[in-house]
Amino acid sequence: MPPAFVHRITKYDPDDRDEDGSYRGAEKAVSDHGPVEAAYLEAISAFAHATGTAQLEIREPSITGPVYFGVQPASPDHGLGGLFPEGLTGYHDGAEVSLEMALALVRAMLCEQGAWCRLEAGDVFTVHVGWDQYVYVGSDHPCANAVARTRELGLFAEPLTVSPYAANPEVTEVADEAFWDAVRTELRQRQRLLLEETAVVNRRHLLTAENLDAVRAGLAPRALLYFWPDLQPDVGAVLAALPTQDTVEFVWETKDGAIHSLMVDEAEYAELAALVADARSACALPLSIDEHPPLLQAALPDSDGVLRARW
Template identity: 80%
Template sequence: MPPAFVHRITKYDPADRDEHGSYQGVEEAVSDHGPVEAAYLEAVAAFAEAAGIDRLEIREPSVTGFVRFGAQPAAEGHGLSGLFPADLTGYHDGAEVFLEVALELIRVMLREQGAWCRLEAGDVFAVHVGWDQYVYVGSDRPCAGAAVRTRELGLFAEPMEASPYAAEQR
């Protein structure tokens, strides 16, 4: 069973969505590689702390091949250089990583550098990075303080029924 309390974390103001929920504002759908990206990582860390999580498992890891659909160019080593050996030992389904490494994986995914995975702690906590700077965080508890912190960081934490990237949803 996936986490019960899910938030979509974005830089996109919900007031700028049309009647179908599509964002119509002026924010670019790429990482700024700076303060907004750092705010995303701090928001995820706040949710993890509120849920008592310091490790996550990598689920369904992938790296790009010859075809890429990201808005940003792929990085050497799929953005994983320095996190994993060149042969990607340790980047496999079920591998456990500390939160610090998980946050760097999230950075790689926000930058669309060529790697993607779901990060989960059983039915207790999950982080999924989607297209266009959407991050879905789920927990088995409400994490209201983390949602407030996310807003203080200049981002929006919108409650959702589920992450569209949850294994049960795909």
């Protein structure tokens, strides 16, 4: 259950909003990297302490991709430098962090450095950041003292019914042992499968009966898994069959067995053909699976077998 009480914390005076709720004042939609940013963090800390929250869970973490719409430029390390080991180890759905670490993540989001996630302590406390320096906190009680402290800091804590960024999970099949038995059945019939692992960073694996257990052991916690037919050895045929109007994800295998992918449309097909001239095999995946569903799909449960991923 989501927290019963939600507040939108901003630097924007509600008196400077028009009848549609749009802000028309002089505040800029960027972080000042100074006193205002510090005030946001202190206000969030006040709500956390009011609810007795010292540890939070990272939910639905992401980093910026090739298309980015932030007002400020993203950071090469997505704002995670020094927070997690190299390679984003530890930055995954379900990872527990201290309140201090959570505030550092909020700072990175306020600065639009590229990382984004929800931070939650069950139904007791939540915090996440929206566009333009809008912060949403949820709590299990009104937290009147934290609201007052927010105002003392020069910010505004406005009550809401629900955050516009609240999680809205879809029902997803759990990757339990019965599911992996179905994967093994597909492998016996097809010899190889392309596994698309969706977590913070998408990865692709060519599965065989021999490497299945090793690949499975290395999957990211709570990852969403799509299983597709094997890549086709006739790369020219895959290129010739590319759609003339849609963007697709082109996946190819190099001679050394590495898997690469690229989003392309018809304007880039000539460059793509030159890029994959030496490819061993390839396929084109749709951006939407509604019309072209994978062979199998599921999300990884936690070690107790419970599916908590909210894809």
